[in-house]
Amino acid sequence: MKKEGRRRLRRVVLVPAPFQGHINPMLQLGRILYSNGFSITVVHAQYNSPNPSTHPDFSFIPLPDTSSDHISTGDLVAFVLELNAKCKAGFRECLAAEAMRQQGSDDGIACIIYDDYMYFTQETAKDMNLPSIILRTISVSSFLARNALFQLKAEGHIPFPESKTHDPAPELYPLRFKDLPLSIFTNLENFLQVVSIVSDNKTSLAIIHNTIDCLENSSLAKIRQQYQVPIFPIGPMHRIASASSSSLLEEDISCLAWLDKQSCNSVIYVSLGSIAFMDVKDLVEMAWGLANSQQPFLWVVRPGSIRGAEWIEVLPQGFKESIGERGYIVKWAPQQEVLAHGAVGGFLSHCGWNSTLESICEGVPMICIPCFGDQRVNARYVSHIWRVGLELEGKLERGEIERVVRRLIVDEEGNEMRKRGKILKERVELCTRDGGSSNNSLNKLIELIMSF
Ligand code: UDX
Numbered sequence: 529m530k531k532e533g534r535r536r537l538r539r540v541v542l543v544p545a546p547f548q549g550h551i552n553p554m555l556q557l558g559r560i561l562y563s564n565g566f567s568i569t570v571v572h573a574q575y576n577s578p579n580p581s582t583h584p585d586f587s588f589i590p591l592p593d594t595s596s597d598h599i600s601t602g603d604l605v606a607f608v609l610e611l612n613a614k615c616k617a618g619f620r621e622c623l624a625a626e627a628m629r630q631q632g633s634d635d636g637i638a639c640i641i642y643d644d645y646m647y648f649t650q651e652t653a654k655d656m657n658l659p660s661i662i663l664r665t666i667s668v669s670s671f672l673a674r675n676a677l678f679q680l681k682a683e684g685h686i687p688f689p690e691s692k693t694h695d696p697a698p699e700l701y702p703l704r705f706k707d708l709p710l711s712i713f714t715n716l717e718n719f720l721q722v723v724s725i726v727s728d729n730k731t732s733l734a735i736i737h738n739t740i741d742c743l744e745n746s747s748l749a750k751i752r753q754q755y756q757v758p759i760f761p762i763g764p765m766h767r768i769a770s771a772s773s774s775s776l777l778e779e780d781i782s783c784l785a786w787l788d789k790q791s792c793n794s795v796i797y798v799s800l801g802s803i804a805f806m807d808v809k810d811l812v813e814m815a816w817g818l819a820n821s822q823q824p825f826l827w828v829v830r831p832g833s834i835r836g837a838e839w840i841e842v843l844p845q846g847f848k849e850s851i852g853e854r855g856y857i858v859k860w861a862p863q864q865e866v867l868a869h870g871a872v873g874g875f876l877s878h879c880g881w882n883s884t885l886e887s888i889c890e891g892v893p894m895i896c897i898p899c900f901g902d903q904r905v906n907a908r909y910v911s912h913i914w915r916v917g918l919e920l921e922g923k924l925e926r927g928e929i930e931r932v933v934r935r936l937i938v939d940e941e942g943n944e945m946r947k948r949g950k951i952l953k954e955r956v957e958l959c960t961r962d963g964g965s966s967n968n969s970l971n972k973l974i975e976l977i978m979s980f
Pocket of ligand 1: 547548549550552665666667775799800801802803804828859860861862863864879880881882883884886901902903
């Protein structure tokens with residue numbers, strides 16, 4: 529039962545990690561809980577701060593000393609370690625102030641839900657006698673594969689030689705060694721140090737995953753054996769939540785009018801998410817690959833995402849003239865609306881988990897070019913388990929890009945994937961309805977929070 533606008537039940541404090549792909553599901557979860565009667569307070573880092581004006585019903589509290597002036601943001605793994613060390617004291621103060629502010633009101637703090645990357649939360653919650661719940665924003669299959677890295681290392685399987693790249697990773701079907709969710713930001717030791725902290729659950733009472741039973745049934749069964757607390761697959765959150773943007777960059781909505789002029793299923797949408805980077809050489813190959821495919825394309829080039837360039841000033845001479853009106857480039861798109869547009873026939877994606885779910889929800893088949901970490905696992909599942917996408921392997925090369933775009937948009941192969949995508953979309957939709965698995969998990973989560 530939705531309780532938007534009614535008297536609030538209890539307050540839930542959310543602690544998102546300061547990355548776009550983590551802020552989105554956390555605020556979506558906030559919207560879901562808000563529409564079920566809870567008050568929402570978001571305690572967040574100042575770096576990549578969410579915009580409070582897009583969620584006027586929520587309270588926002590910035591953590592002290594967490595801007596990029598205080599923490600170096602270059603190496604993601606080092607950033608996570610430093611952020612957690614910096615946040616501890618400030619978080620306690622934020623919570624104490626919030627508890628004071630809520631004193632005497634009906635909606636006192638019931639619990640804290642934190643992104644697993646913000647693990648400092650767990651200890652403070654315990655010290656303050658507040659129940660805590662973890663939100664994991666990657667797929668369960670990626671999470672399991674990441675946990676398996678310890679065993680693979682102990683058995684001497686990783687680091688692995690070039691010759692084993694395409695060999696199956698032991699006990700991780702359908703993954704090959706090259707699909708393992710390894711970091712490109714740091715060495716194996718540092719990465720495993722963070723993974724071991726993030727995967728550990730000392731005191732949290734439940735774990736929420738932004739996933740869907742019909743996509744990850746067997747991985748969910750496995751994870752339930754590894755953790756002794758309830759696991760709630762509540763996804764796709766962007767579908768269950770009322771629509772609201774949490775974009776850190778301004779969405780260029782002019783691309784929707786451009787899409788209106790294109791024919792059905794003809795456009796390839798290209799975006800590599802919020803963190804991945806490219807070299808100028810790759811940008812040039814991508815540009816000519818898209819141009820030579822002769823298909824219309826909508827391409828998101830995030831400012832600063834091309835090493836050594838501000839934006840697209842490094843595109844080759846003659847490229848713009850050669851594409852004319854057939855290509856449209858933006859800095860940031862309203863992605864969910866783009867994927868829902870009938871003109872979009874395919875998504876060339878880095879396979880971040882949010883992008884993967886958003887594409888599956890619209891039945892849009894994908895060309896997968898995973899860059900690092902969990903994206904590699906997602907790409908393998910998209911292409912080999914759900915079979916709604918093709919993986920572009922090897923280097924970005926214009927001829928390959930041209931061919932793969934045509935395979936997906938023009939050829940029968942792509943059409944078959946679009947048909948499978950439509951069926952998968954319908955199955956996912958059923959999970960979010962009354963009696964569906966995500967809906968049931970949500971009801972159990974609400975019951976649990978109300979029991980605190
Ligand atoms: C990062 C990791 O790369 C990813 O693997 C992990 O699962 C989450 O954190 P990110 O690069 O941000 O993710 O990708 P993704 O998970 O796909 O999230 C990107 C979000 O930004 C999506 O919700 C997408 O809709 C949104 N987006 C992207 C836009 O709104 N506009 C754009 O132009 C591009």
